[in-house]
Amino acid sequence: MKIAFYGSSLLSSYWNGAATYYRGILKALAGHGYDITFYEPDAFDRQQHRDIDPPAWCRSVVYPATDEGLRSVLAEAGGADIVVKANGVGVFDRELLEGVVAGARPGALKIFWDVDAAATLDEMRGDASHPVLAALPALDYVLTYGGGPPVIDAYQGFGAASCVPVYNALDPDTHHPVPRDERFACDLAFLGNRLPDREARVEEFFLKPAAALADQSFLIGGNGWETKDMPANVRHRGHVYTAEHNAFNCTPRAVLNVARDSMAHIGFSPATRVFEAAGAAACLITDAWEGIEQFLQPDHEVLVARDGQDVAEHLRALTPERAEAIGRAALARVLAEHTYALRGEQVHALFQAHVARAREAA
Missing domain, CATH: 3.40.50.2000 (Glycogen Phosphorylase B;)
Incomplete structure (x- = not known):
């Protein structure tokens, strides 16, 4: 056909x-x-x-x-x-x-x-x-x-x-664990274009924790952020090509997902980034939205944050060992149920x- x-x-x-x-x-x-x-x-x-x-x-x-x-x-x-x-x-x-x-x-x-x-x-x-x-x-x-x-x-x-x-x-042929790439080394990374119905949520869930955790490093990738005022501990990467996504997800201690306003409001809308990060065995922190349990189990396969303070608290408590365990569990879940x-x-x-x-x- x-x-x-x-x-x-x-x-x-x-x-x-x-x-x-x-x-x-x-x-x-x-x-x-x-x-x-x-x-x-x-x-x-x-x-x-x-x-x-x-x-x-x-x-x-x-x-x-x-x-x-x-x-x-x-x-x-x-x-x-x-x-x-x-x-x-x-x-x-x-x-x-x-x-x-x-x-x-x-x-x-x-x-x-x-x-x-x-x-x-x-x-x-x-x-x-x-x-x-x-x-x-x-x-x-x-x-x-x-x-x-x-x-x-x-x-x-x-x-x-x-x-x-x-x-x-997840397409496991495309998104999968790879060796670290120091270009993307940081404590928390976020990848997403600057859009009107996302920007305020990025300010809350990414820039607010960055301002509160001056001793930690943050990385933002995507189009449109070059004119945005950010704390000194945030680096802007610009457009990240698909071929770089695995290294972008594998290298940081944790990766952040932030839904757009409309998708967060309606729920049941995991972005492509959720599965790309899980496929790379990344430790994912996501903003809270209804239906997350249908895709990943909170506190075991993903960390869920209600606001920027929750993100900061997750990062303060997140050891490399726990981050690795969450990433491994997420990868196993998506390979079994979400390909x-x-x-x-x-x-x-x-x-x-x-x-x-x-x-x-x-």
């Missing part, structure tokens, strides 16, 4: 936190025999900051971010058995969704894949003309990479035929069930 997937970028994680999610899910689906084409625009300097070359398991099409480029890739939607529009492409999001729905052949499986469901739902609540609202009657599935029951209920309340979370996970191979089986089963229902109806 052919899949036409329209997303932000498969090749670059630059201002594109969903890159490793797309790679993990689609690589797993390719293992089930799907013929996949990923369409991404040449936008936001992502092609100048590629992390990977086009992979063998997926055809990659990079199109100009122009009206002509848009038309050229939408023309291919009609040749696919499954058409997918992911949110957050950044250019032509409305036109891509409308074009995918209109251009899909009769009987094709039509999917909106939401990698920021909490934010999308907030937009839909405030905009009766939102393109996702208009598209829902024609879509077979809304898939999300988080959100749990609150997101399922909200999407079905808006009229989605079916909403299924397909959570972030992209398992997520791929979940999505494959959804696709096969749809095909079976369509055959029955015919």
Whole structure:
């Protein structure tokens, strides 16, 4: 079966936190025999900051971010058995969704894949003309990479035929333990782009503990932080390429995860960084959000912090031996229950069930 997937970028994680999610899910689906084409625009300097070359398991099409480029890739939607529009492409999001729905052949499986469901739902609540609202009657599935029951209920309340979370996970071929790299040596590291709905939480959970622990060292990676005032014991690394993520996670005594406002509020939304860090056997400290126990056991496989004071207290008490034990336990848990191979089986089963229902109806 052919899949036409329209997303932000498969090749670059630059201002594109969903890159490793797309790679993990689609690589797993390719293992089930799907013929996949990923369409991404040449936008936001992502092609100048590629992390990977086009992979063998997926055809990659990079199109100009122009009206002509848009038309050229939408023309291919009609040749696919499954058409997918992911949110957050950044250019032509409305036109891509409308074009995918209109251009899909009769009987094709039509999917909106939401990698920021909490934010999308907030937009839909405030905009009766939102393109996702208009598209829902024609879509077979809304898939999300988080959100749990609150997101399922909200999407079905808006009229989605079916909403299924397909959570972030680990690709152990990509994220795994590696030797230390002194470029990333510190007591606590955080990796994430500077975004409006994350910045205040980074101030609370990362910069506040740094100010309180002047004798400890902190490292922040990601785009946009170069103009941010920070305590003297914080180093800014800038963009960290995917190939460096393992060393970034393995080297510090602990690694911090900070959810964006919307994801923390709705819960059940572990970021890609959670599984990347666990896959590298890092000691992870995460801000508190509902549903964490579904993925990692607090105090055994992860340390949970309600605020910056909790982060500081964790760091004061965290010995290298305990950090190593937490990291080992987290790695064992995600390898057993949270790999992209398992997520791929979940999505494959959804696709096969749809095909079976369509055959029955015919």
